[in-house]
Amino acid sequence: MKNIKLDRKIFETDIANNPKIPVCYAIMLTEPYGLFESNNNNTKFYFRTSMRFLSERLYEYGINNITITEIKNILIELQKLDICRFYDSKFQPLSFNTIGETFSPNHRHFSSEAIHFESVLENNLLYIEDNKETTVSYFTVNFNDIKKILSFKNNLNGVKVINSVNAFLRIVSSINTKTKYSYISYDNIIPDIGIKSFSSINKYISFLSEINVLKYTNAGVFIKSNHQGRIKSNNIYTLASNDDFEQILENAVEDVKQKMLEHNWLPYGVVKQQKEAM
DSSP states (O other), rough: EEEEEGGGGGGGGGGOOOOTTHHHHHHHSSSSSSSEEEEEEETTTTEEEEEEHHHHHHTTTTTTOOEEEEEEHHHHHHHHTTEEEEOTTTOOOOOOTTTTTTTETTTTEOOOGGGGIIIIIISOOOEEEEEOOOTTEEEEHHHHEEEEEEEEGSSSSSHHHHHHHHHHHHHHOOOOTTTBBBBBOOOHHHHHHHHOOOHHHHHHHHHHHHHTTTEEOOOOOEETTSSSOOOOOOOOEEEESSSTHHHHHHHHHHHHHHHHHHHTEEHHHHHHHHHHHH
């Protein structure tokens, strides 16, 4: 198992227009070189990779239409959010020039226009300083789960695979580490990952359950006791990798019911019985 920590600020970026950002972010923190301690400063740790590697790895996962320019734009977005900072092999801050660069994963070579970037892209490594400040909010994810989703590239098109990864990451980011479950609503998932409809997110969540990376149930329908017409019916989620996921979900249903009652939300069945008795 390969657990990695991802910054929750990843959902503040423009995932709707560039849904590959979370996947690229996760891949660069796992392979191929791992964590590296700088000789220049023993208090700083870096992940290291190369943009060529990222291109080829994404291609292997079925994302075969990505270019070096697009990867650089992803890195720029991560740097804007201060999720990661990037350095060249001499630990100098790296600036990205994305003009006139193309890359074909199918042919595994750089175009002539991009040759002058070869030292950064191929021969040397790209050092990624992961922002580990105490104010940063991280969540832990098993990268094997992400790879499992990506392995279905032949069964689903690239868009659906990437959307499934993003839905998975957003749900995992909301799981309480103590209770091991999340009661997040579709309204809080959809805007953060650029999905447009409840029906779409429902399909992705069903898929994640079918391939055994996520398990979920529904705690039932609740109605706000003092605001007639307000209804809430969210799923409860936990990781399939939890050996006791069935017990977690069972306990979560009772926990959610209790918390809903404390906030004046009544089960629909109870409200219906009260109306019938009137």
